[in-house]
Amino acid sequence: MARDSGGRRDPHGTGLTPVDPARPVAPYVGGKRNLARRLIALIEATPHTTYIEPFVGMGGVFLRRRSRPACEIINDLSGDVANLFRCMRAHPDALVAAVEMQLQTRSDFDRHQRQDPTLLTDIQRAARFLYLQKVAFGGMVTGREFGMSRDRPSRFRPSQVRETVRAAAARLDGVIIEQLPWSDCIARYDRAGALFYLDPPYFGCEASYGADLFGRDQFAAMADQLGRLKGRFILSLNDRPEVREIFAAFDIEATDTHYGLAPGRARPAREVIITGGG
Template sequence: MTMQMETRRAARPAAPWVGGKRLLAQKVIARQKEVDHTCYVEPFVGMGGVFLRRDFAPACEVINDYDREVANFFRVLQRHYVAFLDMLKWQLTSRSEFERLLQVEPETQTDLERAARFLYLQRTVFGGKAQGNFGVTRTGPARFDLTKLVPVLEDVYERLTRVVIECLPWQDVIDRYDTDGTLFYLDPPYYGTESYYKARFGRGEFTEMADRLRNLKGRFILSLNDCPEVREIFSNFDVEKVGVTYSLSRKVDARGQRGELLISN
């Protein structure tokens, strides 16, 4: 990487996320460091499993998620950090509170209330899965502990300095930010898991994505699960297989080493 980059302190995501990149992040970031870029864009940022762990930044950074809860959370944290912490001050880990907040329509809340609800549910739900079950553990403390959460939020807040936050369809993000100096990192829902996500993503969009990436001015790195359908759709690009171990599912045959692909141009 020869272009001028600012050094940034890496941060951890503030909550779990289905498809979070904790295990794959360093491999992705190592590939990113090999690509010269003046603009970095993530059309599917989720909770920032890769973005927040980047310890370098070009002149322009853009994070996007079409899930309104995700975009609102990052915007509130970036612009109303102190007020947001005040919203969380008296929150405790409680099954009754978890179930109460599940029933609240986020559209009826203020942006601050909405962000607080989102963070609480993401930290207390099993596996970071939206609309899932209350997560419990017999080996650790309560999942929503503000004494441990505040340092994490502070690091995320600092990492968001000068970052552009969008809430657009991934197609619009590519159209808006594609230049010769742009590096996109795409982390869409994995093939066959589209229904896990609140932001709608159709099976046919993988083919559309391949078509758009074929005509990209900039560079891209795309992470997806290794399956015949994905290999066929993205067969015109460089495909690298990497192994990652997962353990979210309770089913024994769903655990263990899984093949993932890093696809790039």
Template sequence: MGGVFFRRKAVPRSEVINDRNGEVVNLFRILQRHYPQFMDTLRFQITSRREFERLKACDAATLTDLERAARFLYLQRLAFGGKVAGQNFGVNYEGPSRFNMNRLAPLLEDAHERLSGVVLENLDWLDFVNRYDRPGTLFYLDPPYWGSEGDYGKQLFGREQFALMAERLGRLKGRFIMSINDVPEIREQFAMFSLQQVSLSYPVATGKGTPALELIITG
């Protein structure tokens, strides 16, 4: 979701980001309101497997929002595949560490500027759609892949939610774009919408990538 958001060329009059897990929204809120303090928190952080495991084992509920945002970004940058749940320390054989403040600082500064005026929500996807659905609204949905529903955090999104999502999107007043893995079950659930197959590579431990197919679903 964040990748799509930050690559947008045109900025509409109103933008809302929703993250049920809460970690992305907390990070964006800190970048939006406390950017200098956030940068100070990260300034002397190094890439270390031991530090990665320490922060991974830490209970985020015991941290301040600033510490929590720094922890989330550090783990996301260094976790293999950028996973939210079940994270493992990623090894890069072909370049420097992905957590490099000299390279990361310009990206975070741009993010700080981009988030100006954006509303940050922390709702269940259905509550979010119901609240903001109206003619002229465009939703971008990035649910967990079919078969990997636990990757965004257990209890947040179950497989049964796909059928509910298809039904709700069928009654949408606005429009939507959704990206998801291309499997027969998804094609069956969302058969009433436009389905476009795209090819890409998923990262793997060897660094070569493995070919994969995804669907862009629109309606």
């Protein structure tokens, strides 16, 4: 069994350095909590010197990983997502202070919904986005609804925000944060030794993350670009005949999972893990 320079174990001999994982700071539609362990095991078993996520979202896979290569890049075209990660890394205490002043009330939720985030400071924008994602039902981004329960504590607990933001800030040390279209991100960082994990919107749910961020026609463009990749990739999507047809040139493995926004109400589902590259 190989070890890193600090004497810690590297179980796959991939040259990765162990790192303390963190939790996503808020829910996010399409989060990979149920598949994260399997995806992370596949990532860690794939030798790579650079790791890139073109659709980082709330970091459901990225933050939960337990090892890292020398270079890591996270990317999301969403201005709210990119700004949140930048503020968590550079100004975690200021972000926590701004979020801790909020209350989970319907009036506050509605007020934040009406705000134009582009008119806020970076910290205010990050605090607004984090608050909305914590409070919104199911971590929805478009069509958010106020989340509440008659039998559980509030979804929004400032003490938990402080803990998760600080852990995420520590994990983001040295990470490159981009806000590029996914195709530009791949083109910029593709090389031998690169590993991309892609978690695009589900097929049929392309508008769930905001208008004009991703269109259904981009799946075919993605398959074409991945077919010319110098590095390697891991792609997760919902199991649809259209997905299997578009990505038929690569290795496709089905996996069982479940979807559900409320505890005890999850329904069985199937996703595919698609792999390939140079």
